[in-house]
Amino acid sequence: MNNLGTLYRFEIKKILKNRVTxxxxxxxCIITILxxxxxxLSVTRDKRDARMELNxxxxxxxxxxxxxxxxxxNGHSSTPNNEKYFExxxxxxxxxxxxxxVLADYTAEDxxxxxxxxxxxxxxxxxxxxxxxxxxxxxxKNEKPFKYIYSCGSLFLSQGxxxxxxxxxxxxxxxxxxxxxxxxxxxxxQIVLSSRNGRKETYLVKLCAGLSVIIASTVFATGLLTVLIxxxxxxxxxxxxxxLSSPFSTxxxxxxxxxxxxxxxxxxVVIMYAVFAMxxxxxxxxxxxxxxxxxGAYLFGELDALSYKAGNISFLRTLMPSYVIxxxxxxxxxxxxxxxxxxxxxxxxxxxxxxxxIILTVVGSMVYEKGQVNGR
Amino acid sequence: MNLSVDRxxxxxxxxxxxxxxxxxxxxxxxxxxxxxxAGKTTLMRMMSGILNPTSGSVTADGIPVQTEEYRALLGxxxxxxxxxPEFTAREFVxxxxxxxxxxKKKAKRKTEELLETVGLSDVxxxxxxxxxxxxxxxxxxxxxxxxxPKILILDEPTAGLDPKERVRFRNLIAEIGKTSIVLFSTxxxxxIEHIAGNLLMIRDGQLIYEGKWDNRKGxxxxxxxxxFG
Numbered sequence: 055m056n057n058l059g060t061l062y063r064f065e066i067k068k069i070l071k072n073r074v075t076x077x078x079x080x081x082x083c084i085i086t087i088l089x090x091x092x093x094x095l096s097v098t099r100d101k102r103d104a105r106m107e108l109n110x111x112x113x114x115x116x117x118x119x120x121x122x123x124x125x126x127x128n129g130h131s132s133t134p135n136n137e138k139y140f141e142x143x144x145x146x147x148x149x150x151x152x153x154x155x156v157l158a159d160y161t162a163e164d165x166x167x168x169x170x171x172x173x174x175x176x177x178x179x180x181x182x183x184x185x186x187x188x189x190x191x192x193x194x195k196n197e198k199p200f201k202y203i204y205s206c207g208s209l210f211l212s213q214g215x216x217x218x219x220x221x222x223x224x225x226x227x228x229x230x231x232x233x234x235x236x237x238x239x240x241x242x243x244q245i246v247l248s249s250r251n252g253r254k255e256t257y258l259v260k261l262c263a264g265l266s267v268i269i270a271s272t273v274f275a276t277g278l279l280t281v282l283i284x285x286x287x288x289x290x291x292x293x294x295x296x297x298l299s300s301p302f303s304t305x306x307x308x309x310x311x312x313x314x315x316x317x318x319x320x321x322x323v324v325i326m327y328a329v330f331a332m333x334x335x336x337x338x339x340x341x342x343x344x345x346x347x348x349x350g351a352y353l354f355g356e357l358d359a360l361s362y363k364a365g366n367i368s369f370l371r372t373l374m375p376s377y378v379i380x381x382x383x384x385x386x387x388x389x390x391x392x393x394x395x396x397x398x399x400x401x402x403x404x405x406x407x408x409x410x411x412i413i414l415t416v417v418g419s420m421v422y423e424k425g426q427v428n429g430r
Numbered sequence: 431m432n433l434s435v436d437r438x439x440x441x442x443x444x445x446x447x448x449x450x451x452x453x454x455x456x457x458x459x460x461x462x463x464x465x466x467x468a469g470k471t472t473l474m475r476m477m478s479g480i481l482n483p484t485s486g487s488v489t490a491d492g493i494p495v496q497t498e499e500y501r502a503l504l505g506x507x508x509x510x511x512x513x514x515p516e517f518t519a520r521e522f523v524x525x526x527x528x529x530x531x532x533x534k535k536k537a538k539r540k541t542e543e544l545l546e547t548v549g550l551s552d553v554x555x556x557x558x559x560x561x562x563x564x565x566x567x568x569x570x571x572x573x574x575x576x577x578x579p580k581i582l583i584l585d586e587p588t589a590g591l592d593p594k595e596r597v598r599f600r601n602l603i604a605e606i607g608k609t610s611i612v613l614f615s616t617x618x619x620x621x622i623e624h625i626a627g628n629l630l631m632i633r634d635g636q637l638i639y640e641g642k643w644d645n646r647k648g649x650x651x652x653x654x655x656x657x658f659g
Contacts, residue, residue, distance in 0.1 A: 064525045067521075241510050243480075244478070244480055249504075253498075256529065403646050427481055
């Protein structure tokens, strides 16, 4: 155990002494700070204060009629002071399709019904099974009426986590792909592999060191982002429903609950990224090749144009980390059906990521322990 | 200790790098002579357990080469010795000590002793990337000795060493050879003459000479030039 502790410390040192790692960690800090500050620049304090005046109000006919007194036919505020209705207006405009509609002609019930019809219509379009549609209908039963809570802080945090995911992926790709390839590159593999602890123990220690660095970086960045968001925007909005930020979502979460889900999934994503970067580099002995694979997978998750008609490929895309962590996933109605039981992507994806991590760890171990120094 | 190499072969697609080599080594220093491409490094890699043979076996007192037990007995200095540029000499040797399973306190003590022995105490806290070729080679020698190996395999260990360092190295190896098996490869015949009690000569993957060399057989360097020149 003594040796493993020493080996672990040296492996951490190897990772952190890498210039690329140092640069990426600095970039992670900078991006985290920017993600906390920049989104809020478009929403002035006056606007925020105005919108917060409506906190706790039920979105019903009373509130809508009040709003109609303060907007024009196009839904714009008739005076700058009535910015407070902006998000409610957006909700109604999104729910009731058609550019020529005059919002004031609609009641709250009309708005909720139109929204539900759009959602169910889309579910028909993407040919969801009756079982899944029934599931969502049940979920939507007790949704309305919505309670308005101004949620810019929670929204920015949720969006920020998505951006951080990209930086963490790059950190894994650029820094952890060298955990094993460093031995090949620096020609230390001959000494390592011929040492008593150079096979099984070194493999485990290297994996642990890589995971430690990436998890610690993720926890630090997430913590920093959360603290900055709370300081700048306050804690209001974490109990607002997700439908106010994502009108066609059918998930019964608050923004705070969604953020916790994002963070839990992020840990499993980060583990998968780290294990993938380290283990696949054992096979390829080439960091750039692994980086290419990881970036390609990331871009696949961003393929918004991939139609549901692509079937399983399209569904596979919804399980990609870049999609699951993003706000877009809140409007994902497809579910995984295993033995008649339905699983949302928020349940299926972390299980899938952990499974991939375990499989890669086992396969990597088998390959590494049989490693040879050849062709030099 | 008895190190047994039995009909060891390594074949690549269109080349036989090592061709059914057999020999036994006991405590003492054995020199391995051969031209470039003769198969010395391939042979040593198989004996160090980092290259799988096509056929044949390597055992130490019956312990197969591919086991942790064998690796615990081994000290190996490869021909193209690698290091971590950002590590200091002390850190590198301590890291190798941990890899070899040496307990922390003992590792620290042994590290200081060996750095002193190879003449690197003064620069122990300097990064290896700042070292000359000879100094890097001495770090390599130190790491090979850190676990008091019973089997010491050195691939061209004197490369990059100046004459004074070479003499120091020879004395060190001669001392170690009293209680361990030492196999070292070299192009420098005088290294063999001074310290190797036993000699292996390899050409085109085949063992062409095994045994002691004495002056009655003639000048070793001349023999080497005739065989490999």
